[in-house]
Amino acid sequence: MSVVVANRLSKMYQVAEKEPGLAGTLRHFVARRYKQIAAVREVSFELGEGEIVGFLGPNGAGKTTTLKMLTGLLYPTSGRAQVLGYVPHERRSGFLKQITLVMGNKAQLIWDLPVLDTLRVNAAVYEIPEVEYKKRVAQFAEMLAIEDILTQPVRKLSLGQRMKAELLASLLHHPRVLFLDEPTLGLDVNAQVAVRDFVRSYARERGATVLLTSHYMADIEALAERVILIHEGRLLFDGGLETLLDRFAPYKEVRLDLAEPAPAGAFDAFGEGVDFEGRSVRLLVTKERLTGVVAALLERFEVRDLTVDEPPLEEVIGRIFAAGAV
């Protein structure tokens, strides 16, 4: 049975338009003009129990709006959302107790007070018994390596520490469905890895369903086997990460380390997206041409090292969105 269902989900926003300058400000004050923006257009997908799915799209694609409709914060303009059998925007207690939404750019922690104060509030909200509460806090704090900071005021914490504490607060009630909106935003590499590891362990241990948006493709690669692509409010792709790469990235990344510098333009005939810096060369070669190109490169240049790899996911996604359609 599907845990999360989005069925032709759409959301229209009314946005006020304003011209610059004093005259524009006066016109805006007296007779405001509005236009309708379609943030999400007839998006449909389903998530099964225990699935971790990456939700990708450029800024303004409609990812967060979709997440907010699935968590009940926004009313869909049309279409149907269902999570754990509930209609999200009805915001029934049974529904809210089983989900969580983590936003990388917003904090639920109480700014001036220690982390433990927010955790106490959440324990009371979710009716977690005292013994169980202490057990969960100890377990999560250990997994996130933040045992030492729980008694410090939130405003004194680093961004990475805050996000870890935010995750602890958001998962304290053991939600079955996690909506994670850019949970690693702005974090350094170590903190990103820690957050990823924590989410993976939690989901595996509790069989939780996760819908994750991130600008860091490493998050998606590390956690999700399935991805959903959305662009200008429309769903572009829904399927396995491997399938996405096969279908939309029919090329490999070839990296060369040369013994001698080569003249500029020497590699243009071998592939696309040539990145040339001193003796290091990187280019994208279609899979059909790969064997021939590698052989030609080895024959023509003195190569110290050569590696062939999948292109970075960022680049694949970037090319799909740049192309505009799938």
Add this chain to the structure above:
Amino acid sequence: MRYLRLAGIFWAASAAARMEYRAAFAVSLVAAVVETAGKLFGVYLFYSNGYDLGGWRWQEALLVLGFAQLVDAFFILLFQPNLRRISEMVQDGTLDFVLLKPVDGQFWMSVQQVGVVGFPYLVTALALLLFAGSASGLPAGGWGLLGVAAVAAVLLGYAVAFLLATTSIWFVKIFNVVYFLSSMIWSAQYPVQAYARPFRLFMTFVLPVYFMTTAPAELALGRAQASWAWALFAVALGFFLLSRAFWRFALRYYSSASS
């Protein structure tokens, strides 16, 4: 029970944060006493010059002043610090976190903060009500009606303030209307009979501050029939239920500040 526990946790945390500023608390203590003295002096000036306020005796007029002070104390204690947060949380999008909790959103937005500087105002309001009630020679039944009327006045003040604050969902920066309501209560610190008719109508039917100050005093003093206590309570309860329905309606239009 869960809600009581939550309110306890909220208030303990909020009071702890605000009690850090001892000087502000000390100033509010002095301000409460000085403000109350100033208002008492105002009533004294009227009556010492042979003027009466709408046919009320001075000790009865003080009862009206006591109710105004009581409702205002609750504004400082609870309504202003909490309802201001609605506007702020709509602006920065953190209202999302409240709406995602399996707790009544209106409850959360109404009790999250406590303005401890309101306590001295509450104490002076209760002292004033006790003094004015005794000086007016209230019978036992009058004291009972005074209690009922006080609860109704505070509930009505809350409901109207919450209704106005809820419009933040559409207008975002609209919290000043709550301050406006608070100042209107002070306009009703004297019996409404002392005001010109248009103003009286405004205070009764537009912004119902009459029901928060003069009406409770009329009830306690027996100037109105005791059964009117229930009418006053019905008005307060009606506004409270309206505030709940309006909050739920407004959330349909909540657009959640974008990320």
